[in-house]
Amino acid sequence: MIYLDHAASTPMRPGVWEEMSEVAGRAYGNSSGIHGVSRDAKNSLEEAREEIAALIGARPQEIVFTSGGTESDNLALKGAAWGGDGRSVVTVATEHEAVLETVDMLKRFRTSVSLVGVDDQGQVDRERLAACTDDGSVVSVMLVNNETGTIHDVASLSAEIKDRHPGALVHTDAIQAYASETIDVNHLGVDLLSLTAHKFGGPKGAGLLYVREGTVLEPVLHGGGQELGRRSGTHDVVSAVGLAAAMRLAAADRARFNDEVGRIRDGFESRAVDALGAVVVNTPEKQRSPHHFNVRFPGVLNETLLVRLDQAGVAASAGSACQSGAAEVSHVLEAMGLSGLEARESVRFSFGWSTTPEEVDRAADIVIELVGALR
Numbered sequence: 264m265i266y267l268d269h270a271a272s273t274p275m276r277p278g279v280w281e282e283m284s285e286v287a288g289r290a291y292g293n294s295s296g297i298h299g300v301s302r303d304a305k306n307s308l309e310e311a312r313e314e315i316a317a318l319i320g321a322r323p324q325e326i327v328f329t330s331g332g333t334e335s336d337n338l339a340l341k342g343a344a345w346g347g348d349g350r351s352v353v354t355v356a357t358e359h360e361a362v363l364e365t366v367d368m369l370k371r372f373r374t375s376v377s378l379v380g381v382d383d384q385g386q387v388d389r390e391r392l393a394a395c396t397d398d399g400s401v402v403s404v405m406l407v408n409n410e411t412g413t414i415h416d417v418a419s420l421s422a423e424i425k426d427r428h429p430g431a432l433v434h435t436d437a438i439q440a441y442a443s444e445t446i447d448v449n450h451l452g453v454d455l456l457s458l459t460a461h462k463f464g465g466p467k468g469a470g471l472l473y474v475r476e477g478t479v480l481e482p483v484l485h486g487g488g489q490e491l492g493r494r495s496g497t498h499d500v501v502s503a504v505g506l507a508a509a510m511r512l513a514a515a516d517r518a519r520f521n522d523e524v525g526r527i528r529d530g531f532e533s534r535a536v537d538a539l540g541a542v543v544v545n546t547p548e549k550q551r552s553p554h555h556f557n558v559r560f561p562g563v564l565n566e567t568l569l570v571r572l573d574q575a576g577v578a579a580s581a582g583s584a585c586q587s588g589a590a591e592v593s594h595v596l597e598a599m600g601l602s603g604l605e606a607r608e609s610v611r612f613s614f615g616w617s618t619t620p621e622e623v624d625r626a627a628d629i630v631i632e633l634v635g636a637l638r
C-alpha cells in the first residue's frame with residue numbers, strides 16, 4: 264500500500280514504540296501514589312512533560328496531558344467558555360469537527376458563538392473576526408488546515424486580537440502543524456494550543472493542551488484532580504512518553520521534512536496537473552503546508568476514485584478522518600466557495616515522514632491512469 268493519508272494519521276517513527284514499551288514494562292505504578300513504584304512512573308511523566316514544554320517554549324506546569332486532539336480542543340473551548348464568568352466563542356468555519364461540534368454544543372447550552380468565514384484560499388476574514396471579538400471572548404483559529412493545508416498566520420492574528428482586546432483568549436489547534444512548523448507558544452502569542460501525537464509519528468490517544476499560566480479553565484473531566492485539577496484521571500504515562508518522543512524526533516527532522524516532503528508534494532502536483540490538464544488545486548498557492556495536497560478532478564466523484572485507488576494500492580481520503588471513504592461533503596471546501604458537487608470531486612493526498620519519492624511517483628502514475636479512465 265502506498266500511504267498518502269498522513270493527515271489522517273501517521274506511522275510511528277522508529278524508536279517511539281521502544282521508549283514507550285520500556286516505560287510500560289518498568290513504570291507501571293499509579294503516578295499519583297507515594298511509594299517507589301509510583302515515583303518511578305511520576306518521574307517518567309514529569310521528564311516527558313519537561314521535554315515537551317521545552318519543545319514548544321512553554322513551562323512544564325502549562326502542559327496538560329490529554330487523550331488526543333479531540334479532548335484538547337474540547338477542554339480548550341468548553342474550559343474557557345465555562346471558566347470564571349464565562350466567555351463567548353469566536354471561531355472559523357473551516358475548523359476541525361473537534362472544534363465545530365464543540366461550539367455547536369456550547370451554543371445549545373447558551374454560550375454566544377460566532378462562526379467566521381474564509382476566502383477562496385481558506386484564509387479567515389480578519390475584519391469579521393475582529394468585529395466578533397471582545398475582551399470576554401475565546402478565539403479559536405487553527406494553524407494548519409487538515410484538509411487543504413492552508414496556514415493561518417496565528418502570530419499576527421493573535422497580536423491583533425490582543426492589541427484591541429487584551430482580555431480575550433486565543434486558542435489554536437496546531438495539530439496538523441507540528442510536523443512542519445516550529446511551534447513556540449510565545450511567538451504565536453496564544454493562551455491555549457492543542458497537539459496530538461499521531462499526526463507526527465507518535466501513538467494514537469496521546470495529546471496535550473498547552474494552557475498559559477493564569478488562564479482560567481473549567482475542567483471537563485472531574486475527579487482525582489490530576490494535572491493541577493485541569494484534567495482528572497490516572498495518568499497515561501506510556502502515552503505521555505510516546506508523545507514526548509514523537510515531538511522530539513519530529514522537531515529534529517523538521518528541516519528535512521519541509522524540504523523533502525515539500526519537494527515530493529510539489530512533484531506530485533505538477534505531474535497530476537501536467538498529465539491531466541483540467542484539474543483544480545484546492546490547496547492554496549501561498550501560505551500552504553508542505554504535506555497537504557487537496558485537488559479536484561472535475562467529472563470524477565471522490566467516493567469512486569478513492570475506492571479505485573484503494574484497489575490499486577493507494578491510500579488517500581476525501582477530507583478529515585471521520586469523513587474518509589464516506590460520501591459527506593467537506594465543510595472546509597464549501598466554506599472556501601466550492602459547490603457540493605465540486606467538493607465531492609475533491610481528494611486529499613497527504614504526505615509524511617516516511618513518504619518516499621519512488622512511491623509517490625508510482626502513486627502519480629496510478630492517479631493519472633484512474634482519473635483518465637473515470638472521466
Ligand SMILES: Cc1ncc(COP(=O)(O)O)c(C=O)c1O
Pocket residue numbers: 270271330331332333334336359361405408409436438439459460468470583584
Ligand atoms: C485539525 C485537527 N484537529 C483535531 C483532530 C482530532 O485529533 P484526535 O484524532 O487526536 O482526536 C484532528 C485529527 O483528525 C485534526 O486534524
